[in-house]
Amino acid sequence: MKAVLCERLGGPETLVIAEIARPEPGPGEVLVSVAAAALNFFDTLIIEGRYQFRPELPFSPGAEFAGTVIAVGEGVELFEPGDRVMGYVRWGAVREAVIASEDDLVPVPDAVPLEAAAGLSVTYGTTLHAYRDRAGLAEGETVAVLGASGGVGLAAVEVAKAMGARVIACASSAEKLALAREHGADELVNYDEEDLKLRLKELTHGAGVDVVYDPVGGRYTEQALRATGWRGRYLVVGFAAGDIPKLPLNLVMLKGCDVLGVFWGDAIVREPDEHRDSMAQLLDWVASGTIVPHVDGIYPLEETPLALRRLAERKARGKVIIRP
Template identity: 70%
Template structure:
């Protein structure tokens, strides 16, 4: 079968397409024939050995996929061959068949296309876990979403809107902010031109925002924390800006606010039943037309390096999908 392989750490152009042996389903595993896989920004880091997940070489990028089960291993009871499924696998999905733990597989309704389902695991799963599981977001509250046009940022705009919140989208260009407004943002902040703290305070009549959703970090983190309301929740999603900020803890004391870590991958391992419930909720929203993930582009497997370059250069608006 065909697979995109990282055989030596480097930029996307160093990846190669090769024939490898098909996987076998071990105990507790299922083999899924990949119909669509999705890429995320962290895939650009994994292939350069700059991410906390460090698979042994060679490996395939791609942490999420949708497809049809072709085989099941000993002890598998919930899934059977022929089932349509979505799956999260940390890495390894950019190949024609993938062996996945049964615990990381969820049944896929017939009325949800593979390409839409493939991109739900990481960005939307992270966001639902963040806003509902960690942020305790309530209808009527205000959410500031940093990096609002990126993968998790767009998901946060959509899900927060579905949950009845007021969304303030924050991004670095008018084009990106216009994109965020398409998915439910009612207000916007261009933090390349405006002071983030000042503008968020203005938009909330001085009260500050109830929840900050921050996948960016860097210089914007402290500004956003300073704009958090009394008893606000600051959600640490990631550090796309590169720098991990150092936060003055006196701000947390003075505001009576919380800084809450969002480690979706670890939550999946520790709380698999809740993970499955979140995925089922996302699939239900998609099936009902209430959630409409935007696909930036679909690439054939052989063009995975070009797709990763789109992510590395921050040109992708929405999900980047790979099909075999």
């Protein structure tokens, strides 16, 4: 079978397409024919050795996928050949077939396209975990989403709307904000042209926002924290800007607000039942049309380096999908 391999650490152009033996599932394992694999920004880091996980060479990038079960190993009870599934494996999905443990897979209803399911685990899973499990987001509250046009940001807009929140999308251009509007944002803030803190205060009549969803970090973090209201919640999701900001803790004290870390990758291991509940909810929302994952582009296996370069240059708007 064909696989995209990282044989030496480097940029997307160093990846190779190789023929490798199709693996056989061991006890508790499932072999899945990959219909679609989704790439994320962290894939651009893991192939360079700059991510928190450093797999042994050679390996395939791609943490999330969807497809059809080919074979199951001894002891597998939840799945059988022919089942439609989605999964998260940290790395290794950009290939024609992938091995996953039974616990790493979730059944996909017939009403959900596999290309949509492939991109749900990381961005939408992170977002629902952040809002529900960390912030306790309630219907009618106001959420400010930073970086609202990327894959994570669009998921944050859509999930907040599905939960009944008012959403203020924040991004750096009119084009990006227009995309966030298409996905349900109620208000728009261009933080390259407007004072983020002042504008968020204006849009909440001085009260401040209830929840800030921040996958960006960098120079807008403190401004957004200053725009939270009493007992607001600040969700630390990631640092796409490359800069990890330092916060003045007196603001946290004076606002009685919470700064909450969102580490979905560890949460799904520590809290597997909550993870399965989240995936079931997300699939229900997709099936009903409540959320419509935005796909930036679909690439064949051979164009994986091009797709990763688009992510590395932060040009992607929504999910980037590889179709083996």
